[in-house]
Amino acid sequence: MSLIKKAFQICKKEKRPALLTFTVAGDNTHKNSLEILKSISPYVDICEMGMPHNTPVADGGQIQNCSHRALKNGIKIKDIFKITNQYKKFKFAKPIILMGYFNTIKQFGEQNFINQCKKNKVDGLIVVDLPWPENKNFAAKCKKKSINFIQLVAPTTSNERLKKIVRDSHDMVYYISMLSTTGGKLKVAPKKIIQNYQKIKKLNKNKNVVIGFGITEKTIASLKKADGLVVGSALCKSITDSVNRRKKPAIAAKKMVMKLKSKIA
C-alpha cells in the first residue's frame, strides 16, 4: 500500500480529515525549506512541496512570491530532490508530493524525473498544467514506479470528464474548490464545495478526495467532512511575513499548522 493511502487510513481511524500543506522548495533557502518541513511534520499528514517555476499560470501572488524567492536563491531540481531525500530520513517524515509545471519535468526528461523521484522517496506528483487526458502517458509511467499521479478536478469539470478522471486516478484526487488561482478568497459557500466533493466521492468512495484553494484558518473547519484539506497560500504568506521580519520561518509555519490542525482534529 502506498504511504499516501496509508496516511488517509490513519486519519479515517482518527475520524478527521487529513491535513495537507504546501510549501515551496528552497524558500527562502534550501536549509530553511527543509527546516519548515521538519517543524510542521508532527502535525501534518501529507506534505506538498512546490517546484518553483517562473511563468506559473495557476498560482496566485503568495506562491509566486515564494517561488520567486526560491529561484532567486538559486534553487535547482537536484536541490529539490536533495531536500526530499534529507527530509525522508527524518523521524516524523510524512509522504511527500511534488507539485509543479510540466516544463520542469519535460526539460529534466520524463523518465529521468520519475527515476529520481523514486530514488529520493517522492510519493506523489501534481502537475498543474498536464490535465487529463494529456497526462495519461505520464501518469502510467508514474504508476509503474509506484508513484502516485494526482489528478485535479475543478468546478468546471464536466460530469463525463469527471467519471473518466476518477477512473484513471490513483490513490488521491485533488478537488479545486473554486474558479481561482491559488490563494484566492474562498468565494463559494462551503456547503456548495462539499456538495461537489460528494459528487466525486459517489463515483468511487475508495478514492481519497482532498479539497484545496482558498483554505485558511478561518475556512478550514467548514470543510472538515472531506478526506483531506490542503493549505498552501495561507502558509506561504506566514512564511513570507516571517522572512520579511527576519524571523525564523520554520517557527511561524509550525504555529500556523498547529492552529490549522486544532480546527479539524
Next chain:
Amino acid sequence: MKIRKGIPVIDQHDKNYMYGGKFGGNFIPETLKKPVEDLTILFEKLRKNKEFLKQRDYYFKNYVGAPTPFIKLNNLTNHLGGAQIWAKVVAEANGGAHKIYNATVHALICKKAGKKYIVGDTGAGYAGKMLSMAAKKFGLRCKIFMGAKDIERQKPNCDAMKKNGAEIVPVHTGSKTLVDAVSECMRYWVSNCDTTHMCVGSTVGPNIFIKICAWSTAQISRELIVQVKQEFGKIPKKMKLINCVGGGSSALGFWNSFMDYNKNQVEMIGVEAGGPKNSKLHAAPLSTNAKVGILHGAAQYVIQDKEGQISNTASISAGLDYPGISPVHCFLKDTKRARYTSATDEEALHAHQLVTKFENISPSLEPSHAFAEAIKIAPKLSKDTVIIVNSCGDAKKDRDILKKRLGKKI
C-alpha cells in the same frame, strides 16, 4: 514532419491539438479545460456559419478598412538596386496595426458567447489598444494586462486604451514585459472564466487561441493574393514574403493564402528580434536553436534555461519581445516551409530610418525588423524578384523610443 496542401495550416494538428506531433497542444490547468472546450466548439460552429462570416466581412470592410494598400516602394527599390520591394501596408487598418483583426473577431465571439467582459494581454500595446477599441464598439467591458516596462515604453497606445474606457492592469512580475502579461491574463481568466472571455493577443497560448487569431489575420493574405494577381496578372515566379515574428500573428495572416505554393516560387521569411547588438538576450527562439518547451499552455521552441525556467529577453520592439513563438511557426520551420532569421535593434532602427527617408510610410519597430532583412537581401537579388514586406504596424507608438535613439520627432 510534413505540411499538407489544401488544408488550412491551423487545422493541421492531431487529436491532441499538436502540430507535427511536437508543437502546440493544451497544457492548461483543469479549471480552463471546460472554457477552452466550450470556446473550441463555439468557434468551429461560427467559422462555418454564413451569417457569422458575413458579419466578419462587414466589420473588416467597414470598421477595419479592407483592403489595406499594396504599394511598390519605388525609391527604396531604386536606392538598393536589385529586387523590387513592395509593401502591404496593414498599418493603414483602423487603429494602425494588424491586431485589429483578432480583436474584432474576439469581440464578435464574446458577444455570441453571451459574455459581457473581455480581457487581453498586450506587449507593444497594439493588441490592447485594438481590443479596447473593439470592446467599445461592441459594448463590452475590457481589461488589458500589460507589463510595467511596456507601459512605460509604449505610452501612446496606453493613452488610447484608457481613452477607449479599458482598464490597464500593470504587471510587475518577472521581466515586466509581454511574457508576464500573458501569464497574468491567463491567471485572471482561471479565476473569472465563467463570466469573462479571454483574447490572447497573438497566435500563442492554448490551441483555440492560436486558431482564432490566425484565422482572423488571414484577412491580410486574402486581400494580398488578389492584389498581387491584379498587379502582376499572376503570382510572380520569384516572390518573397517577409514578416517580423514575435508571437507570429501577422506573419501567419500574411502567409496563409500562399501556403500551398512551392517555396521556390513563394518564399516565406520570418524575422525575429535579435535584441541589442552583441546581446545574448535574443527574443528569437526560431533562429537561435532554442529547445522545445512549454509556455502559456503550448509546446514550442522557447528561450529557456536547462531547468525549464523561461529566460528574459530584450528587444527594442515590445511587440517582438517574447521568449516563445507560435507552435504553427515551429511547424513551418521544421517542415521547412518558412525560413527564419533575426535582425538586431540597430538593424531595425537603421531600416526604419531608410524606409522613412525614401518612402511615405512609417513602419513601427516591429516591421522595421522585416524591412531590415529586405534591405539586406534585395541588392543581391534579380530585378524580377518581388519582395513584399508586411508593414504591419505604424511608428506613432514608438515616438518616445525613436526620439531617444534617433533624435527624431514624429
